[in-house]
Amino acid sequence: MKIKALKGFKDILPEEAKRWQQLEELIRELLKQFNFTEIRLPIIEETSLFARAIGDTTDIVEKEMFTFPDKQQTLRPEGTASLIRAVLEHALLLQKPVQRLFTIGAMFRRERPQKGRLRQFHQLDIEVLGSESAFVDAELMALADRLFARLGIDVSLELNSLGCPKCRPVYRKELLQFINTCKDSLCKDCQRRSESNPLRVLDCKVPACRGQIDAAPSIQEYLCEECAEHFQSVQNALHNLNIDFRLNKFMVRGLDYYCRTTFEFITNNLGAQAAVAAGGRYDGLIETLGGKAGTPGAGFAMGLERIVLLLEQQEQKEGAEEQAEADIDLFIAGLGEAGQERAFVLSQELRSMGSRIGLDYEGRSLKAQMKLADKERAAFVLIIGDAELESGKGVLKNMLGEIGGGGKEQEEIVLEAEAIRRIIGQ
Ligand SMILES: [Zn+2]
Ligand SMILES: [Zn+2]
Numbered sequence: 157m158k159i160k161a162l163k164g165f166k167d168i169l170p171e172e173a174k175r176w177q178q179l180e181e182l183i184r185e186l187l188k189q190f191n192f193t194e195i196r197l198p199i200i201e202e203t204s205l206f207a208r209a210i211g212d213t214t215d216i217v218e219k220e221m222f223t224f225p226d227k228q229q230t231l232r233p234e235g236t237a238s239l240i241r242a243v244l245e246h247a248l249l250l251q252k253p254v255q256r257l258f259t260i261g262a263m264f265r266r267e268r269p270q271k272g273r274l275r276q277f278h279q280l281d282i283e284v285l286g287s288e289s290a291f292v293d294a295e296l297m298a299l300a301d302r303l304f305a306r307l308g309i310d311v312s313l314e315l316n317s318l319g320c321p322k323c324r325p326v327y328r329k330e331l332l333q334f335i336n337t338c339k340d341s342l343c344k345d346c347q348r349r350s351e352s353n354p355l356r357v358l359d360c361k362v363p364a365c366r367g368q369i370d371a372a373p374s375i376q377e378y379l380c381e382e383c384a385e386h387f388q389s390v391q392n393a394l395h396n397l398n399i400d401f402r403l404n405k406f407m408v409r410g411l412d413y414y415c416r417t418t419f420e421f422i423t424n425n426l427g428a429q430a431a432v433a434a435g436g437r438y439d440g441l442i443e444t445l446g447g448k449a450g451t452p453g454a455g456f457a458m459g460l461e462r463i464v465l466l467l468e469q470q471e472q473k474e475g476a477e478e479q480a481e482a483d484i485d486l487f488i489a490g491l492g493e494a495g496q497e498r499a500f501v502l503s504q505e506l507r508s509m510g511s512r513i514g515l516d517y518e519g520r521s522l523k524a525q526m527k528l529a530d531k532e533r534a535a536f537v538l539i540i541g542d543a544e545l546e547s548g549k550g551v552l553k554n555m556l557g558e559i560g561g562g563g564k565e566q567e568e569i570v571l572e573a574e575a576i577r578r579i580i581g582q
Contacts, residue, residue, distance in 0.1 A: 164267070164275030175464050175471075180260060182306060183280060190299050192256045192282060197238045199262060203230040208444055209237035209413060213352045220265040222275075231264035235281035236438070236455060237445070243285055244447045254286040260460070274461060282435075283455030285442065290386050292454050293417040293437060294393030300421055300433045300456060301399050309466050311421040311432060314404040315394075316375070317387040318355070320415050321440065323380035328354060330373050338368045355408040374405035383416055390417055409434065413441040417454065425466055432466075433458040482556065485580045487514040487529035491522055491541035498540050498571065505573035511580060529555065536580050540571065552579065 161167055168176060184194075203223055210217050210233070222231040232238050239259055242248075248255050259281050267273050282299065284292045297313060304311045319327060335342070335350045335357055342350070343362040350357055358369060379387060394401055401419075409418050418436030422429055435456020442451040486506065490499025496519060503513045514532045516525045522539065529537045539551040553566040569575055 162275075164273070166274055166276070172464065172468075175467050176460070179307075179460065179463060179467065183258075183260070183303065186299070186303055186306065187258050187282070190256075190295070192258045195239060195242060195257045195259050197232075197235070197242055197259055197261070199232050199264070200229050201232055201238055201241065203228055205237050205241055205445070206230055206233060209240070209441060210234065211413070216265065220267055222264045222266055233265045234263055235259055235261070235279055235457060236283060236441070239281060239283055240285065240442055240445050240447070240453070244442070244445060249286050249447075249451065254284065256284050258282045278460040280458045280460060281455065282457075283453060285453045286451060287454075288386075288439065288452040290389035290417075291393055293390045293419075294397065294399075296435065296454060296456055297394060297401075297419055298397050298399060300458070303458075304421065304423075304432070307463065307467065308470060309423055309432065309463070310425055311423050313394075313399065313401040314407055314420045314422060315391070315401045316404050316407040316418050317379055317383060317390075317416050318408065318414050318418050318436070319375055319379050319383050323378055323383055324375070324415070327373070327375045327378035330378065331355065331357075331375075334372050341368055358406045358408050369406070372405075376403065376405055386416055409436065413438045413444065415439050419456070423466070425469065426462065430462065432462050481533075482535035483533040484512040484514045484535070486511060486536045486538060486576070487525070487532060487534035488538045488540065489516060489522060489525040489529065491525075491539070493519075494542065494545055495540040498545060499538075502538075502540075502571065502573060502576070506577060509573060509577055511577060538569070538576065544571070552576070 187194075203221070206221060207217050212218075216233050221233050224230070239257060243255055243257070261278065262276050263279050264276055266275060282296065284296065297315075301311070301313065318324060332350065332354050335346075335354060339347060339350060342357065342365050343360065346357045346360050346362070346365050349360075355375075357365070358372060360366070360369065376387070391401075404420075407418055407420060408414075409420075414436045416437040416439065419434065420431045421433040423432050433456055435454070437452070437454040439450075439452040442453055443449045488499040488503055490496035496516075499515060503515050506513050514529065514534055516528055520528070522541075526537065535554070535556055537553045537555060539553070544550045547568075548571055549568040550571050551566055552569045569579060
């Protein structure tokens, strides 16, 4: 029996891996501009880290984690908890009072496999630890906004504030009162949630619930003075950056540790509406994980599978034009034993000068090697047979067009790395 990849786990094949590399390059470049540095974290942590950070009663911790049979260790379902654990373990906040960090990697959740939902998925996590400033919140949104603009993805930004441990309980009470007036017509999940985590009722997707919940009181009207001021500052900063947003009183997010600012970037490009980045402020989480009381934090995560999917759609729309770009600069077709030897040595010389070189190692015919060069999307092919070795000049063909104007598609060239490089470029 053939062994296949597990359900919910996906191979990223070479053509798609190229898209991932482009995306990661762009992300790294942009994050450098915003003064973020990378942190690389293990994918297995103590189970209690996630139970504490994400909350015992969340769907993630209750039913979606890949926990080893000894129950002590778990594959990370998200990145923030690990990142904070590492910052605290290595006392990074003592070295620098504000840490601006990002990490990219695989996360694991045992969700019911369905189209586009993977059990191993990839996330970019961006976190700022140690600052309470509303500028930080606005800047995180500005960063995401810039990233989507660079990727050519249409998004809209939705914003809410979840208050703080001081004002949220007041709202919670008010919300519970409202829920009790219509509890019987809410779905089973909502009835359960109204006991454990009533705010989650606000983002129920069941249509019958939606009809009821639309009339729920808005948390934005229950914010304490400090929270209201912070929320206003975030909005002012976004206005000053000309970033459009919509206030959404129903956006509560799944994780218990969010407070104050919470935001989502939504796109319509994926058929249905879908969030492509989400995050917010989590003052209090750092203390929950054993850090100094009152250490603030904010950040967001972006699922990369969806972004890659959007990039793929764009590519298909743009059509074959972009496809013409070469994967390698030169394919050297050596014919006969002596030709192959010369091709082999030249390939190493040119690679050490920085060129991307492809080669045949099996002594194939010229026709077969030309086919291979085509498959590998070589910009040029250099042919070296006995006659070429004797004259010291090989035949250089341009696979994508002409050589140096004049409509010539091939020309003779001295078999020396320097001379070849001058024509094939970098
Ligand atoms: Zn408050
Ligand atoms: Zn519901």
